[in-house]
Amino acid sequence: MIQEFYKEMTGKTSVIRQFFAYGMERAKELGPDSVYNFSIGNPSVPAPQSFTDAMEDLLKNTDPVKLHGYSPSLGLDSTREAIADSLNRRFGMDYKKDHIFPTTGAAGAIAHAIRCIAGEGDEVITFAPYFPEYIPYVTGCGASLKVVPADISSFQINFVKFEEMLNPNVAAVLINSPNNPSGIVYTTATIDKLADILRAKEKKYGHDIYLITDEPYREIVFAGTDSPFISKHYDNSICCYSFSKSLSLPGERIGYVAVNPKASGSELIVPMCGQISRFTGHNCPPSIIQLAVERVIDETSDLSIYERNATLLYDALTDIGYSCVKPGGTFYMFPKAPIDDANIFCWTGAKELGLMTVPGDSFECPGHFRISYCVPTEQIEKAIPLFKELYNKFAS
Amino acid sequence: MIQEFYKEMTGKTSVIRQFFAYGMERAKELGPDSVYNFSIGNPSVPAPQSFTDAMEDLLKNTDPVKLHGYSPSLGLDSTREAIADSLNRRFGMDYKKDHIFPTTGAAGAIAHAIRCIAGEGDEVITFAPYFPEYIPYVTGCGASLKVVPADISSFQINFVKFEEMLNPNVAAVLINSPNNPSGIVYTTATIDKLADILRAKEKKYGHDIYLITDEPYREIVFAGTDSPFISKHYDNSICCYSFSKSLSLPGERIGYVAVNPKASGSELIVPMCGQISRFTGHNCPPSIIQLAVERVIDETSDLSIYERNATLLYDALTDIGYSCVKPGGTFYMFPKAPIDDANIFCWTGAKELGLMTVPGDSFECPGHFRISYCVPTEQIEKAIPLFKELYNKFAS
Numbered sequence: 001m002i003q004e005f006y007k008e009m010t011g012k013t014s015v016i017r018q019f020f021a022y023g024m025e026r027a028k029e030l031g032p033d034s035v036y037n038f039s040i041g042n043p044s045v046p047a048p049q050s051f052t053d054a055m056e057d058l059l060k061n062t063d064p065v066k067l068h069g070y071s072p073s074l075g076l077d078s079t080r081e082a083i084a085d086s087l088n089r090r091f092g093m094d095y096k097k098d099h100i101f102p103t104t105g106a107a108g109a110i111a112h113a114i115r116c117i118a119g120e121g122d123e124v125i126t127f128a129p130y131f132p133e134y135i136p137y138v139t140g141c142g143a144s145l146k147v148v149p150a151d152i153s154s155f156q157i158n159f160v161k162f163e164e165m166l167n168p169n170v171a172a173v174l175i176n177s178p179n180n181p182s183g184i185v186y187t188t189a190t191i192d193k194l195a196d197i198l199r200a201k202e203k204k205y206g207h208d209i210y211l212i213t214d215e216p217y218r219e220i221v222f223a224g225t226d227s228p229f230i231s232k233h234y235d236n237s238i239c240c241y242s243f244s245k246s247l248s249l250p251g252e253r254i255g256y257v258a259v260n261p262k263a264s265g266s267e268l269i270v271p272m273c274g275q276i277s278r279f280t281g282h283n284c285p286p287s288i289i290q291l292a293v294e295r296v297i298d299e300t301s302d303l304s305i306y307e308r309n310a311t312l313l314y315d316a317l318t319d320i321g322y323s324c325v326k327p328g329g330t331f332y333m334f335p336k337a338p339i340d341d342a343n344i345f346c347w348t349g350a351k352e353l354g355l356m357t358v359p360g361d362s363f364e365c366p367g368h369f370r371i372s373y374c375v376p377t378e379q380i381e382k383a384i385p386l387f388k389e390l391y392n393k394f395a396s
Numbered sequence: 397m398i399q400e401f402y403k404e405m406t407g408k409t410s411v412i413r414q415f416f417a418y419g420m421e422r423a424k425e426l427g428p429d430s431v432y433n434f435s436i437g438n439p440s441v442p443a444p445q446s447f448t449d450a451m452e453d454l455l456k457n458t459d460p461v462k463l464h465g466y467s468p469s470l471g472l473d474s475t476r477e478a479i480a481d482s483l484n485r486r487f488g489m490d491y492k493k494d495h496i497f498p499t500t501g502a503a504g505a506i507a508h509a510i511r512c513i514a515g516e517g518d519e520v521i522t523f524a525p526y527f528p529e530y531i532p533y534v535t536g537c538g539a540s541l542k543v544v545p546a547d548i549s550s551f552q553i554n555f556v557k558f559e560e561m562l563n564p565n566v567a568a569v570l571i572n573s574p575n576n577p578s579g580i581v582y583t584t585a586t587i588d589k590l591a592d593i594l595r596a597k598e599k600k601y602g603h604d605i606y607l608i609t610d611e612p613y614r615e616i617v618f619a620g621t622d623s624p625f626i627s628k629h630y631d632n633s634i635c636c637y638s639f640s641k642s643l644s645l646p647g648e649r650i651g652y653v654a655v656n657p658k659a660s661g662s663e664l665i666v667p668m669c670g671q672i673s674r675f676t677g678h679n680c681p682p683s684i685i686q687l688a689v690e691r692v693i694d695e696t697s698d699l700s701i702y703e704r705n706a707t708l709l710y711d712a713l714t715d716i717g718y719s720c721v722k723p724g725g726t727f728y729m730f731p732k733a734p735i736d737d738a739n740i741f742c743w744t745g746a747k748e749l750g751l752m753t754v755p756g757d758s759f760e761c762p763g764h765f766r767i768s769y770c771v772p773t774e775q776i777e778k779a780i781p782l783f784k785e786l787y788n789k790f791a792s
Contacts, residue, residue, distance in 0.1 A: 001567035001604055002661045003515050003537075003668070010667035017469075046460040059451050064442035070646045073413075104500065104679055111677030119399050133674060140675035141399075171397035208397055250466045251683030265398045271406035272399070278529060279536035280676035281507030283500055287647030289682055 014132065015362045016040060019346070023356035030354070036383045037375070039356040041180065041331065043248040044374040045301045051247055054295040058288055067291070071284045074274045075102035075256075079290040083256055086297045091229040094261050101273040104253035104285050106216045109240035111137045112273040112282070113257055114172065117210045117238075118143035122171040124212075127157055129181050129334065129363035131214070134174060143171065150365045155182040155325050155334070156190045159197070166201050172210040173198065177230065178217035181363050181370035182334040183310070183327025185221060188228045195234040202236070208264045211237040216255070217330040219246035219300045222307045225328035235262035238269065243293055245331075248301040254285045254293055306331040309373040309380050316384045320391045331374040334360065338395040342369045349394060353386045410528065411758045412436060415742075419752035426750070432779040433771070435752040437576065437727065439644040440770045441697045447643055450691040454684055463687070467680045470670045471498035471652075475686040479652055482693045487625040490657050497669040500649035500681050502612045505636035507533045508669040508678070509653055510568065513606045513634075514539035518567040520608075523553055525577050525730065525759035527610070530570060539567065546761045551578040551721050551730070552586045555593070562597050568606040569594065573626065574613035577759050577766035578730040579706070579723025581617060584624040591630040598632070604660045607633040612651070613726040615642035615696045618703045621724035631658035634665065639689055641727075644697040650681045650689055702727040705769040705776050712780045716787050727770040730756065734791040738765045745790055749782045 013021075016039055023037035058067055074080070079102055084095035103109040118124050120142035126134055128150040138145040146165055151158040173194075177186040186194075198209050213230045218241065221227040231237040242255035259269040277283055284290070310327050317324055317335055324335035337345040342359040346369050350357050360368035373380060409417075412435055419433035454463055470476070475498055480491035499505040514520050516538035522530055524546040534541040542561055547554040569590075573582040582590075594605050609626045614637065617623040627633040638651035655665040673679055680686070706723050713720055713731055720731035733741040738755040742765050746753050756764035769776060 001513050001515075001518065001606065002664060003512060005515070006512065006668040006671045007661075007664055009671040010664060040466075042461075042465055044461060047464055052455050052460065055455050056452060059448050059455075064448065065438075065440060065644065068443055068645045068647050069438055070436075104677065107677035107679055109677070111675070116399055116402065117397050119397075119401070122397065136674040137677065210397065248461065249464045251464050251680075253679055253682050265403075268398060268403055268406060272402040275402045275405040278532040279507070280678060281500065281503035281505070281533065282676060282678055283503050283649055284647075286649050286682050286685055 016358050019356045019358055022351070026354065035354045035356065036379055036386070037356045038371045038373065039358055041372050041374060042250060043245055043301065044376065045248055045303065045305055047248045048296060048299050048301050050296045050299055051249070051292055054292040055288065058291055068287060071287045071290060073277065073284065074270060075100070075284050076287065076290045076294070079294040082294040082297045083258065087258060091232060093229070093231065095258055096261065098270060099259040099261055099266060101257040101270045102285050102290055103255050103257060104282060105244055105250070105255040106214055106240050106242035107133065108253070108282055109242070109255050109257045110134070110174070110212065110214055111140065112276050113212045113238045113240055114138055114143070114174070115141045115276045116269050116272045117212070118171040121169065123167070123169045124172045124174055125162070125165060125170055126174040127162070129155070129179070129360060129365035129368070131176060131180050132362055147364050152365070152368070155179065155184040156186060157194060159193060163197060166197070168205045170209055172212050174212045174214065175230070176214040178221060178227070178329035180217065180330060181332045181358070181360070182325060183330045183332045184325055185225050185227045185328035186230070187226045191228050191230055191233045198234060208236050210263070213237060213239050215239055216242035216245050220303050220306055220331065221329035222310060222327070227329065231258070231260045235260055236264055238263065246300045246303070247293065247296065252286070252289050254289045305377060306374065309375070309377055312377065313371065313373055313380050313384075317387060320388045321395060322387070322391060331372060333371045333373060334368050335371070337367055337369050338391055340367055342367050345369060345394060349390050353390055355383060355386055355390065412754050415752045415754055418747070422750065431750045431752065432775055432782070433752045434767045434769060434779075435754055437768050437770060438646060439641055439697065440772065441644055441699065441701055443644045444692060444695050444697050446692045446695055447645070447688055450688040451684065454687055463684060465683065467683045467686060469673065469680065470666060471496070471680050472683065472686045472690070475690040478690040478693045479654065483654060487628060489625070489627065491654055492657065494666060495655040495657055495662060497653040497666045498681050498686055499651050499653060500678060501640055501646070501651040502610055502636050502638035503529065504649070504678055505638070505651050505653045506530070506570070506608065506610055507536065508672050509608045509634045509636055510534055510539070510570070511537045511672045512665050512668045513608070514567040517565065519563070519565045520568045520570055521558070521561060521566055522570040523558070525551070525575070525756060525761035525764070527572060527576050528758055543760050548761070548764070551575065551580040552582060553590060555589060559593060562593070564601045566605055568608050570608045570610065571626070572610040574617060574623070574725035576613065576726060577728045577754070577756070578721060579726045579728045580721055581621050581623045581724035582626070583622045587624050587626055587629045594630060604632050606659070609633060609635050611635055612638040612641050616699050616702055616727065617725035618706060618723070623725065627654070627656045631656055632660055634659070642696045642699070643689065643692065648682070648685050650685045701773060702770065705771070705773055708773065709767065709769055709776050713783060716784045717791060718783070718787060727768060729767045729769060730761075730764050731767070733763055733765050734787055736763055738763050741765060741790060745786050749786055751779060751782055751786065
């Protein structure tokens with residue numbers, strides 16, 4: 001009675017993981033200096049000392065029975081309040097603790113948000129390039145994911161195609177800004193236009209269309225980039241956040257769902273998330289991590305290296321001749337490969353030189369490749385001549 | 397597009413939570429000495445100092461980028477190995493790390509195990525009295541939960557009814573021993589008989605029937621109790637464990653699935669759990685908690701208070717006149733109410749005296765009530781005269 005559905009999926013690891021694993025393997029063989037592992041989005045800067053201090057203080061000075069006790073099924077009140085207050089302070093919102101549901105990272109947040117809104121027969125629209133794990137989150141609740149092709153000139157939204165694809169079955173639109181893999185940030189103009197279209201279609205179809213915003217890179221935005229707080233621009237919105245990147249805690253699995261207080265059914269969605277958790281055995285994120293994050297709620301790791309790396313790499317690549325939309329945040333860049341098939345470029349060309357990058361096909365945007373530059377700056381410097389060699393090999 | 401299925405469930409909190417919340421409320425009004433909260437299974441003894449030391453040492457002496465980094469999607473290798481080794485050492489099993497999948501507690505473990513084995517149209521059998529959260533775990537994958545009525549004389553298995561209910565649609569049998577709420581432990585004779593029946597039915601039906609064992613109370617077994625390691629007695633078994641009770645860490649969400657190396661498809665089930673995680677956004681338990689538990693893998697909190705409380709309470713209740721099957725472990729006891737309707741007994745009688753207990757109806761075993769005695773011994777001592785007053789009121 002082994003379930004064939006999941007069985008058939010085993011053994012198929014993501015291309016990202018394949019490159020990462022290969023890079024680790026090669027580094028063992030050739031030494032770490034011969035491999036440039038730009039395949040995975042693991043933060044390269046430490047969590048802030050204040051987070052470590054908070055953890056140590058909790059361990060030293062809290063009754064362990066209380067500290068490690070069950071958190072209520074909707075999360076610790078104090079943590080939910082701290083998250084709401086911080087969002088209100090920073091973005092002029094009006095969240096109450098009842099709009100906040102702590103989750104095991106953005107993965108947990110998106111999986112819950114989508115299950116609240118979409119079911120059998122519904123469609124969820126997202127925009128290429130996009131994070132491939134959206135597929136299980138959406139199909140897992142019986143809905144289907146529809147992908148709007150990329151606007152490769154800017155990686156903003158391809159509105160012509162988007163409007164063509166909207167139809168009465170669309171229950172939700174799922175966006176990711178700052179974006180993995182392109183590194184771009186949706187501008188205020190993009191968000192406002194998206195919001196206008198959605199409001200018009202809600203009226204036309206006679207039902208709500210929720211905007212689910214995947215925002216783990218919200219805190220990694222470079223100087224001069226227009227980066228609106230999306231939920232301020234559209235009422236029926238659910239913000240999905242993770243502290244993985246801002247506090248460099250990807251392994252500790254902590255994030256949240258923040259339901260727009262102005263959304264239809266805003267008072268329902270968090271209790272529904274609590275119910276959804278009962279089916280999947282998700283439960284709350286760990287108590288001690290909730291409590292520690294609560295104490296450093298407005299802080300981040302020193303994220304400045306990502307902008308330094310972005311500038312260095314972007315300038316070098318475009319000097320070499322690569323075509324690339326300039327990233328406005330994150331720690332990703334998504335240049336065009338100098339040949340049509342980015343798979344050939346990544347799997348044979350780049351890989352042979354020890355450069356682990358990911359073909360854009362994984363993000364439904366062929367012809368491009370993703371560089372994760374969450375690495376020491378020195379590695380970027382050393383890799384630049386190799387990117388040049390690679391370009392010359394393929395562009396000729 | 398709010399999903400009605402989950403929406404309709406909101407607002408319905410479990411009876412256990414209702415009693416717990418009422419008890420907390422009353423304690424605020426009347427002072428904590430006037431309320432005896434025997435409603436919830438939150439460990440009352442601290443995590444071992446060695447766990448706290450492990451956490452502090454990890455925070456002080458590990459590179460935070462490594463410490464808080466992503467764990468592989470099937471969990472940290474070192475943690476999986478430590479769990480396998482510990483089980484092998486203690487129970488003479490032959491687990492490899494590839495049979496171990498770390499989860500967010502037993503909830504995560506059971507939800508994953510069932511999704512591996514059961515789907516639309518399948519049946520999962522469990523035995524009353526049982527933990528009501530089994531319902532969402534089972535229905536969440538499209539299967540249906542069938543409940544064998546309790547053998548109230550011993551709370552071992554009612555085999556006559558069980559054999560009647562077995563049919564070719566049964567994909568899995570889910571047991572919980574030591575048992576919440578009865579406190580009894582299935583004997584070797586019970587497990588062997590169960591295993592014999594299942595093997596015979598596997599042959600008859602021509603397919604596997606998996607035994608999923610929910611074992612969070614494995615370490616809380618009282619002197620002289622026969623407590624077999626269940627997976628040793630049946631090959632097609634999947635053990636679901638939680639460190640919540642043994643290490644007093646319920647809020648930190650850490651447990652595991654251990655697939656019997658001799659099970660059909662034993663090499664498949666853990667990778668399938670990894671795939672299931674992608675759909676629910678479960679991911680791994682937090683890295684630091686995996687690493688800390690790994691260091692104290694063979695330890696437990698000082699659990700002796702539970703046996704002291706059990707003896708004290710059992711002797712007193714049976715002296716008073718209550719009928720009760722003697723618990724062999726856990727921190728629960730499940731006496732018969734002195735009237736037929738345990739709801740009236742708990743909701744009016746016991747509650748009025750400040751005794752928060754849970755009617756057996758919640759566990760599909762009416763006429764009984766659950767006492768969670770994971771409280772300071774002093775509270776048991778003070779509550780005994782109240783249990784006497786209550787008995788006299790209803791038994792007359």
